[in-house]
Amino acid sequence: MVVGGHCDPRFFRVREVFERHFAEGLELGAAFAVFLDGQRVVDLWGGVADRKTGRPWEAHTPVLAFSCAKAVTATALLLLAERGLVDLAAPVRAYWPEFAAEGVTVEHVLTHQSGLPAIEEPVPVEMFEDLPAIAAMIASQTPLWEPGTAHGYHAVTYGFLVGEIIRRVTGKSAGDVVAAEIAGPRGLELWLGTPPDVIERTARLSAGERVIPAGLAEQGVPPDPSDPMAAVAAAALDRDSLMNRALGNPLVHLLPGGSNNPVILRAGWPAMGMVATARGLAAFYRDLVAGEILRPDTLSDAVRPRVTGPDRVLYLDSSFGLGYMRPAVTFLTPARGVRSAFGHTGMGGSVGLGDLEHGLGVAYTMNKMAEGMAGATRAFRLLEATYDSL
Incomplete structure (x- = not known):
């Protein structure tokens, strides 16, 4: 298979890894982009955007990048805070009077400490595009733990909470603020609420390999307490686990095509509904690192870890600043980036990363979904080759 795009000779290792993933059958279609000190040094793509039709992955092929959206949504809220429109220490109900939970601050929401990780009542399919209505469902809930005492x-x-705060302050959706304040002025190929012409060329997601044996529970195999993935495996098989409750509502599979359905792409859920090209997402981090979206002092404070350690939902260690992931088991980062990298992963394997010390803006997008850590290894290998090339 021919890989398209550009790769600076200094980053030949990146091209080698990217091509090897296709040769080994790990990819269907994918793209990887790197900006170094503002300059595009890697911009690669290859494979097919749609397995059914054989439509090729091209230079401007976007794809649903799931939770990579969280960093972009957080940035929109931080812009409002930077302008004095939002106080991160203030209670959420200061901006959203109907919000019932006491003691939940805006910072708690940004750092996954609010204690509201799951929507308790099933979200009707007809409500999937009504973001304020979904937010209202969450607003009536009681936190599962005391806000600020743990993170999950x-x-x-996350997206409905942050998005509703943005809407209450500006009168606009998170997607509209991202378009007007972040993506639009810079010509970035990323959307929270995808227009019809972009939906038409969006890559179609395909299922990858299962990494948790479906028959594990039925076989009566006890979890190994020394295996850090044991709790994850057990939770994945438990329909009522907090992890499945947090990930499983709204039930996207009720729509024909699941996450490929135009309803999901149009809705632009602020936590996991962003459609982007690798080039567009990497350029977002390029501009963040350059101080062109947030002030340098705002970003430096935002990427400072606020919570690190056991995650009540993921059952693994995670680390978060104000909306941005920091290196941890849940955000695998090469050793050279552990101190300075930040960003966010997306379900199935996508990732966006910025690095203040090394001047990097990086993104990996793909349409062959993989579960658990198997999805992260493709991105990690590409990130490792990137850091090794510096």
Whole structure:
């Protein structure tokens, strides 16, 4: 298979890894982009955007990047805070009077400490595009733990919470603020709420390999307490686990085509609904690192770890600043980037990363989904080759 795009000779290792993933059958279609000190040094793509039709992956092929959206949504809220429109230490109900939970601050929401990681009532399919209505469902809930005392990944609720705060302050959706303040002025190929012409050329996601044996529970195999993935495996098989409750509502599979359905792409859920090209997402981090979106002092404070350690939802260690992931088991980063990298992963394997010390903006997008850590290894190998090339 021919890989398209450009790769600076200094980064030949990146091209080798990218091509090897296709040769080994790990990819269907994918793209990888790197900006170094503002200059595009890697911009690669290859494979097919749609397995059914054989449509090729091209230079401007976007794809649903799932939770990579969280960093972009957080940036929109931080812009408002930078302008004095939001106080991160203030209670959420200061901006959203109907929000019932006491003691939840805006910072708690950004750092996954609010105790509201799951929507308790099933979200009707007809409500999937009504973001304020979904937010209202969460607003009536009681936190599962005392806000600020622990953290647990708010996989879906994060976006409705942050997005509703943005809407209450500006009168606009998170997607509209991203378009007007971040993506639009810079010509970035990323959307929270994808327009029809972009949906038409968006890559179609395909299922990858299962990494947790479906028959594990039925076989009566006890979890190995020394295996850090044991709790994850057990939780994945438990329909009522907090992890599955956090990830499984709204039930996207009720729509024909699941996450490929135009309803999901149009809705632009702020936690996991961003459609982007690798080039567009990498350029977002390029501009963040350059101080062109947030002030340098704002970003430096935002990437400072606020919570690190056991995650009540993911059952692994995670680390978060104000909306940005920091290196941990849940955000695998090469050793050279552990101190300075930040960003966010996306379900199935996508990742966006910025690095203040090394001047990097990096993104990996793909359409062959993989579960668990198997999805992260493709991105990690590409990131490792990137850091090794510096």
